[in-house]
Amino acid sequence: MNSIDKHDDDGLELARRMAEEEEGVGRRPEGPSKYIIPFIAVCWSIFQLSIASWLILDSTFIRAIHLGFALLIVFLNYPVFKKKRFGLDFLSTTNKIPIIDYIIAITAAFSALYIAIDYQGLTVRYGSPILRDLVFGGLLVIMLLEAARRVIGPALPTIAVFFCVYAFFGPYMPDLIAFKGISLNRFMGQMTMSTEGIYGIPLDVSATIVFLFVLFGAMLDKAGAGHYFIQLALSLLGGFKGGPAKAAILGSGLTGMVSGSSIANIVTTGTFTIPLMKKVGYPATKAAAVEVAASTDGQLAPPIMGAAAFIIAEYVNVPYIDVIKAAAVPAFASYAALFFITHIEASKLGLTGMPRNELPPFFKTLFGGFHFLIPLFFLLYELIIVRHSPELAAFYAIIVMAVIMIFQEPVKALIARESLGAAFKQSIINLFSALASGGRNMVSVALATAAAGIIVGVVALGLGGLITQIIDTISMGNIFLMLIITALASLIIGMGLPTTATYIVMASLTAPAIVEIGGYNDFIVPLISAHLFCFYFGILADDTPPVGLAAYAAAAIAKSPPIQTGLQGFMYDIRTAILPFMFIFNSDLILYNINSWPQGILIFVMACMGNFAFASATQGWFVAKNRFYEIPLFLCVTFILMRPDAVAPIMGLAHEQRYWAYPVGLALYAFIYLIQRPRIPRPADLAVSSA
Structure with missing residues (x-):
């Protein structure tokens, strides 16, 4: 093996370790104890499948058991420190589970x-807990924060501790942020004896809905769907200009819909696409950045979005199908623009696609893994046509997926004329491995929702109105400044938190304020717009330098500098960052009160065109290299096509006639094309410049 191959293997191994850490693989015990953590994870998955089908329990019991499983796995699976400290080896041991961690x-x-x-007893004593209630309540808060630190990092526990301290010491704060304060009894009652704190809505969604979707994704992954999706994308798009990059976007989008993890998505798809992108001529940094942007945005793509999307439905009190509807246009417009960006990059570099003889044949690939599409189509049918609840739809899709997993290996063995007994045994192993992975993967989500519940609980104790006043004072009542502050805060907080926790924290603090301050400005902001705004910027934090872990994973595979990869990925993601600002002011983009298919399709097409124009403005290229005076023209096209409601009054049109602004934007776009057309470079010129 030469040194280049060794470096590639080292980078891939690093990316896999990062993915394993995010997916809940901490310790690797040796001997009989290595079965303990997988056994608990399998039991957790079986419990979750039971409550989705035949087991009827009070929702508080479900949340408590869900959190109990998560805490049990964390303290057995993660050492106190990742590296040896203070000379105490047992605090960082990974090859066994110390007795102290069993006790904890x-x-x-x-x-x-x-x-x-x-x-x-707790129901009767709510508001006046006895000493035992306070002891176990205090233990839960401390253990939960420590578990979150081990899995997620110090950011979320630090923020939670800050809010707890603020709740007790509020009366001693400056007048602007002074708070009447609370007693220990009231704090513990709120946090650990009710469903207003740790056992709140986020944990409930984690326990009843998110787990099933994560398990469904783990089963698809174990069955080999990730590899199938990327091969299918390559067979379809690999031959076009910059084909591997376009295949990476489609493959990552399909995988990201069900994985819910940016890093796992990168390891699954980037392993194949990043080397292929480099092979056709993409620089390593840009190849990694494309994969980062595509994998991160997978959580935006309906119908299966990130865990936070299910919490949005609960917070806003709308069916999940309404969240899918609201997210559809921005998400698919964002992905369409990323396709356009890869086309721009390929045009800049004078790249072509892969030779057809190096690509997998499309129909053979499609039908070779068609069984992976069956549970996805079934899930869509359950969610959109039958309109079953998300948990029931996911449960039925899991049953279909389980049947496929059981028979997949025997069918392969039958075709290859191999032993059916060994194949069935492998199928059972794969199924139990998926159940274990589902439990492991859920640990970070369960802890993020429970720990964020502490912050939500403190806000619900009376801080909500005060926070709105503080935000109003800081933003001086200006909705634009308020949105910029919220976006920046989401990006900063999200650097150290999972997407779900970032969304819960920011939505609890700012979503009501966005709606209220919008009202002060005589502007109606739908509540779902405010929540989607926080959701989008929570996701964008995944690849925001200098901490974006997704960029580090892709850079490890591509052997590119992580910071530059993160910066390039963020430049690609700017196209996504403008969408929340647009749909806050133009609720047509989230199809709010839009029930006509032709109207929805028109809005989607124009949003795509507007996002293309914005991509050209930020990437410095349309069909040729931009000149400085063309950038404002692109921005005008973007504004007209995404905010026809703002342009229509300038044209003397009523609000109902706002779509007549679209032809103006398209005409301006065509004008830019005509003035750039004479400057379209020849392939020979691009080859010389890239050389």
């Missing part, structure tokens, strides 16, 4: 289950 894990799980064990 059982204590933590029991503290989470305490609300279910003494449910009747």
Whole structure:
């Protein structure tokens, strides 16, 4: 093996380790103890499938058991420190589970289950807890924050501790942020004895809906769907200009819909696409950045979005199908613009596609893995046509996926004339491995929602109105400044938090303020717009330098500098960053009160064209290199096509006639094309410049 191959293998191994850490693989115990964590994870998955089908429990019991499983796995699976410190090796051991962690894990799980064990007593004593309630409540808060630190990092526990301290010391704060304060009894009652704190809506969504979708994604992954999606994308798009980059976008979009993890998405698809992008001529940094942008935005793509999307439905109190509808135009317009950006980059570099003889044949690839599409189509049917609840739709899709997993290996063995017994055995192993992966993958989501519940609980104690006043004062009542502050805060906080936690924190603090301050400005902001705004910037934080872990994973595979990869990925993602600002002011973009298919399609096409224009403005290229005076023209096209409601009054049109502004934007776009057309470079010139 030469040194280049060794470096590539090292980079891929680093990316895989990052993905494993995010997916819940911490310790790798040796001996019999190596089965303990997978066994608990499998039991957790079976419990979640049970409550989705035949087991009927009170929702508080479900949340408590869900959190108990998560805490049990965390303290058995993650050492106190990742590296050796203070000379105490047992604090960072990864090849065994120390006795102290067994004790901590059982204590933590029991503290989470305490609300279910003494449910009747706690209901009677709410508001006046006894010493035992305070002890177990305090243990739960401490254990939860420590578990979050081990899995997620210090950012979320630090923010939660800050809010807790603020709740107690509010009366001693400056007048602007002074708060009347709360007692220990009230704090513990809110956090650990009710469903207004740790056991709140986010944990409920994690326990009833998100787990099933994560498990569904784990089953698809174990069955080999990720490899199938990327091969299918390559067979379809690999031959076009810059084909591997376009295939990476389609493959990452399909994988990201069900994986919910940017890093896992990058490892699954980037392993194939990044080397191919480099092979056709993309620089390593740009190849990695394309994969980062595509994998990060997978959580935006309906119908299966990130975990936060299900929480949006609960917070806004709308069916999940309405969240899908609201997210559809911005998400697909964002992906269409990313396709356009890869085309721009290929045009700049004078790249071509891959030779057809190096690509997998389309129809053979399509039908070779068509069984992976069956559960996805079935899930769409359940969600959109039958309109079953998300948890029921996911449960039925899991059953279909389980049947496919059981028979997939035997069918392969039958075709290859190999042993059916060994194939069935492998199918069972794959199925249990998927159940274990589903449990492991859920740990970070469960802890993020529970720990963020502490912040939500403190806000619900009376801080909500005060926070709106503070934000109003800081933004001076200006909705534009308010949105910029919210976006920047989401990006900064999201650097250290998972997307779900970032959304919960920012939505709790700012979504009501956005709606209220919009009202002060005589501007109606739908509540779902405010929540989607926080959701989008929480996702964008995944690749925001200098901490974006997704960029580090892609850079490890591409052997590119991580910071430059993050910066390039962020430049690609600017096209996504403008969409929330647009749909806050133009609710047509989230199809709010839009129920006509032709009207929806028109809005989508114009949003895509507007996003293309913005991509050209930020990437410095349309059909030729931009000149300085063309950039304002592109921005005008973007504004007209995304905000016809703002342009129509200038043209003397009523609001109902706002779509007549679209021809003006398209005419301006055509004008830019005509003035750039004479400057379209010849392939020979591009080859010389790239050389």
